[in-house]
Structure formats: C-alpha cells, structure tokens
Amino acid sequence: MPADESLPVERVIRAQRGLATVNFGELWRYRELFGFLAWRDILVRYKQTYLGVAWAVLQPFLTTVIFVLVFEQLGKFNSKGAPYAVMTFAGMLPWQFFANALSESSNSLVASSNMISKVYFPRLIIPASAVLSGLVDFLIGLVILFALMIFFGVKFHAQLLLLPLFLFVAFSAAFSAGVWLSALNVKYRDVKYIVPFFTRMGLYVSPVGFLSTLILDKFGPKIFFAYSLNPMVGVIDGFRWCVLGGSFEPYWPGVCASFAVIAILAVTGVVYFRSTERTFADVI
Amino acid sequence: MSGSIVSVRGLGKQYQLGSATRHDTLRDHIAHGVRRLVSRKNDKPKSEGDFIWALKDVSFEIGQGEVVGIIGRNGAGKSTLLKILSQITEPSVGEVRVRGRVASLLEVGTGFHPELTGRENIFLNGAILGMTRAEIRKSFDEIVAFSEVEQFLDTPVKRYSSGMYVRLAFAVAAHLEPEVLVVDEVLAVGDAAFRKKCMGKMGEVASLGRTVLLVSHNMGAISSLCDRGLLVDNGRIAFDGPAHSAVQAYNSSQNVAGTGQSEQGVIYAIPLEGVLSKKCAITRLEMLDADGNPRLHLATGDTVALRVTFHLSTPAPRCGVEIMFNTGDGGRLLMLANDPDSGFPLKLEPGVHSIECVIEKFPLSAGDFFISGAITIPYEEFLARWANLGQVTVVAADVYDSGFVITTDQSIIVTDHHWRVARGAK
Incomplete structure (x- = not known):
C-alpha cells in the first residue's frame, strides 16, 4: 500500500490473548493527559477546605510530633546523636508520600470509572498521575525538613544531592504497588479495605520512628535482609543517609533487596495491568 | 480497500x-x-x-x-x-x-x-x-x-x-x-x-x-x-x-x-406479551383529538386526549397514572396525575386498562418535548416508571390570535390572558 502522508498508520482492534506489553509510543503521545490529570488532582485536592494546602504540612508534622513525644520521651530510642525530630521527619517524608500515593492510586481507576467506560486512552496514565500528584505534598514537606535541619543545626551533606534518586525509587515503589492494587481493585473491591490497613500498619513496621539498624543489630543480617523485602526500608534508609550524612550509611545489601522488590513489583504490576486492562470497561 | x-x-x-x-x-x-475442588461433578460447564x-x-x-x-x-x-x-x-x-x-x-x-x-x-x-x-x-x-x-x-x-x-x-x-x-x-x-x-x-x-x-x-x-x-x-x-x-x-x-412512532399519534407502544410477567407496565401511549381519532399533529392550544394503556398484575385499591412533559435537558414542565393531584381515584383489578387525560388547551408552545410517566399507588409506591416514553413535537399556532406564533424561544408556556389600560392611571 502506498504511504499516504495525510493518513496515519493503520490500527487494528481485535481481541488480545495472553500477556500484554507496554506501548511506549502511545504513552508518549498521551504525556500531556498524564500531566493534566495530575494537575487536576492537585487543584482539586484541597478545594473547599479551610486550611487548604496547609494540610500537606500538618499531616506529616503532627505525626512526627506524636512520634517525638511517644518514642523520644518515653521509648528512649537510639538516634545515633542526630536530633530525633529530624531523624523521624526524614523517614516520615518518604513514608507519607508512599502511603498517600498508594491510597490515591489504588483507588484511582475505580474513581475514574466514568472516563474508562466512555473514552479511550492508555489506562496506565491514571494510577501514574495519581502518584505524581502526591509530589506536591512531598515538596512542601521537604521545605519543612530543611527548616527543621536548620533549626536543629544539622549540616547539609553532599549526599543530599542523591535525594532525587531515592525520591525516584519511592515514586517507583508507590507506582508499582499502585498499578497492582488499582487493577485488582477494578475486579475485587476488597482492595479498598486492605489499603488503609496496610498503610497504617506500614507506618509502624517500617523504620519511620526508629532506625533500621535497631533490627540489624538485634537480629543480624539475615533477618534484616528479609526485613528489607519491605521496599520502603531501603527508601527510608536512603533518605536518612542523604539528610543526616555519613554515619547513617544504609546497609547496602538491604537497600538492594528493597530495590529489587520494587523492580519486580513494577514489571509484574504493569504486565498484570496491561493484561486485564481490556476488560476494565466491562467489569468496572 | x-x-x-x-x-x-x-x-x-x-x-x-x-x-x-x-x-x-x-x-x-x-x-x-x-466448591469446584469439593464437588467436581456439580461444576457444570x-x-x-x-x-x-x-x-x-x-x-x-x-x-x-x-x-x-x-x-x-x-x-x-x-x-x-x-x-x-x-x-x-x-x-x-x-x-x-x-x-x-x-x-x-x-x-x-x-x-x-x-x-x-x-x-x-x-x-x-x-x-x-x-x-x-x-x-x-x-x-x-x-x-x-x-x-x-x-x-x-x-x-x-x-x-x-x-x-x-x-x-x-x-x-x-x-x-x-x-x-x-x-x-x-x-x-x-x-x-x-x-x-x-x-x-x-x-x-x-x-x-x-x-x-x-x-x-x-x-x-x-x-x-x-x-x-x-x-x-x-x-x-x-x-x-x-x-x-x-x-x-x-x-x-x-x-x-x-409494534414499537415506535410510525403509527400516527402513537407515542409509545410495546407488545403486551412481553410485559405480562411484570407487576405493571405501560403498553401504549397515544394522542387523540377531541373526537377520539388519532391526532396526527399537536399544536399549541389544541384539545388533546392522552390515552394511557397499561397492564397490572396486582390489584390496585388506588391507582395513580402520571404523565410528565419535560424539556430536552430533563426539566419538568408539566405533570398530570389522576390521583391524588386531580382527584380522580381509580380502583383497578389486575388486567389491561386504558385511561385518558383530556387537556382542553394544550399549554406548551412550539418545540420538542419529552414525555415521562409513572404508575403509582398514591402515597405508597411506584409500581413502575419511565424516564422517557417518547417525544412529541408541538407545532406552532397563533394562540393569541395576533398573527404572531409562540415558540419555545419566546415562552414555553402559553396561558389565556388579556391586556387592558388601567382605568384612572396617571
């Protein structure tokens, strides 16, 4: 067939069988929609609230205050000489980002059921943009973190430049878990009840209010390696290291385990999502 | 290709x-x-x-x-x-x-x-x-x-x-x-x-x-x-x-x-056989003129009878039939109901019934309207309702005898009225 400039390539719509792959070209064409959906979520999030965007600050801040009161005053945890508030906030920040992004993205497909049954676009954009919109809260929290560091006289280290890398990993963790859960949520609404429980538990299980070295010192590297299968362990340790410097260097095999879990979740999640995507409109 | x-x-x-x-x-x-594991046999393909x-x-x-x-x-x-x-x-x-x-x-x-x-x-x-x-x-x-x-x-x-x-x-x-x-x-x-x-x-x-x-x-x-x-x-x-x-x-x-508007004056019609199992269903809605003949078109100010034929499979000690005229975006313009609104109670046995609502001067101006309906036991329950029974197109008429026709662009509703110069006004 002669190439016709005015008509783009032919597209075939037919029943797909087996596992699906990602169509990156198409995702790229829809990149603006990705931005628009995140922008919508950000605009809408604090509409008609009295405190507005201050909630983005208050949530991690108040949780940190509670942690400081409970753990520092009563528990006497070892914070290796760093101010406990800064140590906790450095863990709280990625955790809050992950937890909020996860609950937003796992619910995102069901919340957009109207769009899914009326318009075509790559569905992966929906959970991804839900994660992206959480970045605003994160950036506001980051400003608070810097303020805390200055207030407590914590030096800014060179590792701080690696923070974006760990942020990217946190993003990937939330995205891969979000992709899995949002696709499952289309079929099994149980997810709606599991996620809040999961994030509430995770706050205490993950090394937010304490240092992960506590586990390492007490139970040894084998157990710690298993502990690091919780992907947020590596991310939080990485964050602390960036913020508090050399003496907080993470246990690298653990970090690698966390990152590997995230990579596996991401690949399997996207394949599962893409393979079930074609029935979303019928099932949702 | x-x-x-x-x-x-x-x-x-x-x-x-x-x-x-x-x-x-x-x-x-x-x-x-x-269940599948326990009883393989019951698992019919x-x-x-x-x-x-x-x-x-x-x-x-x-x-x-x-x-x-x-x-x-x-x-x-x-x-x-x-x-x-x-x-x-x-x-x-x-x-x-x-x-x-x-x-x-x-x-x-x-x-x-x-x-x-x-x-x-x-x-x-x-x-x-x-x-x-x-x-x-x-x-x-x-x-x-x-x-x-x-x-x-x-x-x-x-x-x-x-x-x-x-x-x-x-x-x-x-x-x-x-x-x-x-x-x-x-x-x-x-x-x-x-x-x-x-x-x-x-x-x-x-x-x-x-x-x-x-x-x-x-x-x-x-x-x-x-x-x-x-x-x-x-x-x-x-x-x-x-x-x-x-x-x-x-x-x-x-x-x-047996459905559709192809028959003159019929707004809605479905075969009775299909709905016998339902508690209640409208099977036919038609427009008649003052003499009871099918009305080919409806103009503002006409006398029109709306005949509703419906099937009931339960007795209704009181039965209300509601006919509503709506705009395209769903705004209700007019609702007519025999009971309780118009004080025309009906006691009906199971079976097929037809009742007519006669409107002396049709009050809606030229335009398209959508009809919805319901059959109720007043104050108790909706036996059935229809969001859209069909569409009627009202044609323009010189209702006020002025040489000017009224359409929905001017006014949706027409009403008898007259003008006068107030006596003693300064």
Whole structure:
C-alpha cells in the first residue's frame, strides 16, 4: 500500500490473548493527559477546605510530633546523636508520600470509572498521575525538613544531592504497588479495605520512628535482609543517609533487596495491568 | 480497500449473563474455587445460554469523508459497536482496522470535574478527548464563543446550570479534529436552539471531509446529516444503504415489532406479551383529538386526549397514572396525575386498562418535548416508571390570535390572558 502522508498508520482492534506489553509510543503521545490529570488532582485536592494546602504540612508534622513525644520521651530510642525530630521527619517524608500515593492510586481507576467506560486512552496514565500528584505534598514537606535541619543545626551533606534518586525509587515503589492494587481493585473491591490497613500498619513496621539498624543489630543480617523485602526500608534508609550524612550509611545489601522488590513489583504490576486492562470497561 | 478508513470484519462481542460465575470479591472467588475442588461433578460447564452476543458477524467498510448514521432499537448493539470502535472495550471475535485518529464522544462532559472552573475543564476535557494543549489553546476562543458561557469561565462548573454545562461540554468536543469522529446520541441534550446549533456544527464537521459515525434516535437528524445508514438489529447489521432508506427500514421494522412512532399519534407502544410477567407496565401511549381519532399533529392550544394503556398484575385499591412533559435537558414542565393531584381515584383489578387525560388547551408552545410517566399507588409506591416514553413535537399556532406564533424561544408556556389600560392611571 502506498504511504499516504495525510493518513496515519493503520490500527487494528481485535481481541488480545495472553500477556500484554507496554506501548511506549502511545504513552508518549498521551504525556500531556498524564500531566493534566495530575494537575487536576492537585487543584482539586484541597478545594473547599479551610486550611487548604496547609494540610500537606500538618499531616506529616503532627505525626512526627506524636512520634517525638511517644518514642523520644518515653521509648528512649537510639538516634545515633542526630536530633530525633529530624531523624523521624526524614523517614516520615518518604513514608507519607508512599502511603498517600498508594491510597490515591489504588483507588484511582475505580474513581475514574466514568472516563474508562466512555473514552479511550492508555489506562496506565491514571494510577501514574495519581502518584505524581502526591509530589506536591512531598515538596512542601521537604521545605519543612530543611527548616527543621536548620533549626536543629544539622549540616547539609553532599549526599543530599542523591535525594532525587531515592525520591525516584519511592515514586517507583508507590507506582508499582499502585498499578497492582488499582487493577485488582477494578475486579475485587476488597482492595479498598486492605489499603488503609496496610498503610497504617506500614507506618509502624517500617523504620519511620526508629532506625533500621535497631533490627540489624538485634537480629543480624539475615533477618534484616528479609526485613528489607519491605521496599520502603531501603527508601527510608536512603533518605536518612542523604539528610543526616555519613554515619547513617544504609546497609547496602538491604537497600538492594528493597530495590529489587520494587523492580519486580513494577514489571509484574504493569504486565498484570496491561493484561486485564481490556476488560476494565466491562467489569468496572 | 485503499479507500476505506474504517474496516470492520466479522466483529462480535459476547457478554456473560447473570451473576452465576462473576466474582466481585475475593471471597466469592475463593468460595467458588473451593466448591469446584469439593464437588467436581456439580461444576457444570458454561453453556451457550449463559452468554449473549451483543454483536455478531458485523462487517462493513467506511470510506473517508462518509457520514454514517447508526440506528436501531435500544439494546440492539449500537453502543457496543461504538465502544469497540473507540477502543473502550475489546471485541470477542473479529477485527476493526482504522486509519487515523479516532475521537469518541459517547457522552458530553466526560471527565469534567465539578470543582474546577469552566476554563480548567476545557483544558482537562480536551486532553481527555485526545487534544494536545496547543490544539486546545488554538481553539479556546472558538470553544468559549460556541458555548456562550464567557461570563462564567472562572466559576466552578458545579455552579453551572445543566444547560450551561452541556453547552460547554459539547463545545469542547465539537472542536476536536480527528480523522474519525464517533458520536453517541449527544444531540439529544440541551434546548432546541442549542440542539440546532450542534446539528449545524456536526454538518460542518462532515463537510470538512472527516468521517463521522453517529448514533441517534432522532431520525430527522440521521436523514439530514448522514449519507449512509446502518440499521442494527439484534446485534447484526440488518440494513446498510442510503440513510433515508435505512430510516424507512427502521420505521417499518418498528411497525412489525409494534414499537415506535410510525403509527400516527402513537407515542409509545410495546407488545403486551412481553410485559405480562411484570407487576405493571405501560403498553401504549397515544394522542387523540377531541373526537377520539388519532391526532396526527399537536399544536399549541389544541384539545388533546392522552390515552394511557397499561397492564397490572396486582390489584390496585388506588391507582395513580402520571404523565410528565419535560424539556430536552430533563426539566419538568408539566405533570398530570389522576390521583391524588386531580382527584380522580381509580380502583383497578389486575388486567389491561386504558385511561385518558383530556387537556382542553394544550399549554406548551412550539418545540420538542419529552414525555415521562409513572404508575403509582398514591402515597405508597411506584409500581413502575419511565424516564422517557417518547417525544412529541408541538407545532406552532397563533394562540393569541395576533398573527404572531409562540415558540419555545419566546415562552414555553402559553396561558389565556388579556391586556387592558388601567382605568384612572396617571
């Protein structure tokens, strides 16, 4: 067939069988929609609230205050000489980002059921943009973190430049878990009840209010390696290291385990999502 | 096949019926799995009867620039076809080949967020429909002008009237520039003036050489806009040819099935056999003139009798029949009910009944109105209700004997009145 400039390539719509792959070209064409959906979520999030965007600050801040009161005053945890508030906030920040992004993205497909049954676009954009919109809260929290560091006289280290890398990993963790859960949520609404429980538990299980070295010192590297299968362990340790410097260097095999879990979740999640995507409109 | 821009071959879509094997929660899934393990014998294989073919063996080709109307009864498979063409759902068998960008407009205002302003929603909705930011910016002023909501651009759309909302939503969609535009029944919304404007826009889109697929129940729109008509019946293409022939084929098929407006004065009719199992169903709604003959057309100020025929399978110690006239966007203009509103109680036994409501001077001006209805036991329950029984077109009349006809553009309601110069006024 002669190439016709005015008509783009032919597209075939037919029943797909087996596992699906990602169509990156198409995702790229829809990149603006990705931005628009995140922008919508950000605009809408604090509409008609009295405190507005201050909630983005208050949530991690108040949780940190509670942690400081409970753990520092009563528990006497070892914070290796760093101010406990800064140590906790450095863990709280990625955790809050992950937890909020996860609950937003796992619910995102069901919340957009109207769009899914009326318009075509790559569905992966929906959970991804839900994660992206959480970045605003994160950036506001980051400003608070810097303020805390200055207030407590914590030096800014060179590792701080690696923070974006760990942020990217946190993003990937939330995205891969979000992709899995949002696709499952289309079929099994149980997810709606599991996620809040999961994030509430995770706050205490993950090394937010304490240092992960506590586990390492007490139970040894084998157990710690298993502990690091919780992907947020590596991310939080990485964050602390960036913020508090050399003496907080993470246990690298653990970090690698966390990152590997995230990579596996991401690949399997996207394949599962893409393979079930074609029935979303019928099932949702 | 070089000329065809959409090519559909052997397309079919199968849906599973009922909830026998659907698992909406994990628990159901696990329970089903366990049951299967425990008793293999009881696990009957899925029979053909559990499935329904919403579409079967559908094949057609559409050339560039063709405007194709898709018509058929509710549930015939039109919307399923559009959903497959717009890639929302996947076919079970067969394939579609499309050359070019497809934009589908299955609903106006998809993705509109009530908290966002009109301006923000234009960008958001445009992006959802597949426009780039540059394209939206380019047509922004046109969209705003078309929608007539300039003053409210920075107001959240949750404060819009339903008419404004629909106008804005259609305006965005109307400025899409895809190679193939798929439209489902969106012209049925809004007031008459706006519908006319939308029709004009659709015609303009078509004249630019784009390919348009339009589903509508508005036969007038189909015959005036489309070159070609596809009649879908029971999941198959029953007719494919010139639009006006398709409309004729549709009307005659409606006659056979006993539904539709093809009989003069009949607004709604369905065969009685189909509804005998229901507690209550309207089987026929017709317009009669003062002498009880079928009314061919209805003008403002006419005397009209609305005859409602319905089937009851339970006795009704009190029975209320409600007939409502509504605007296209669902606003109720007039409700007439024998009981309790008009104080005409009825005690009915099971069976088929007909009652008539006589309106001496029909009070609505020239335009299209939609009729909804309900049968009730007053103060107790709705036996059945219908959101849309059909459409009536009221033709213009010189109601006030002034040489001036009143249409919905001036006033929706007419009423007897007269003017005088006040005595003793200074």
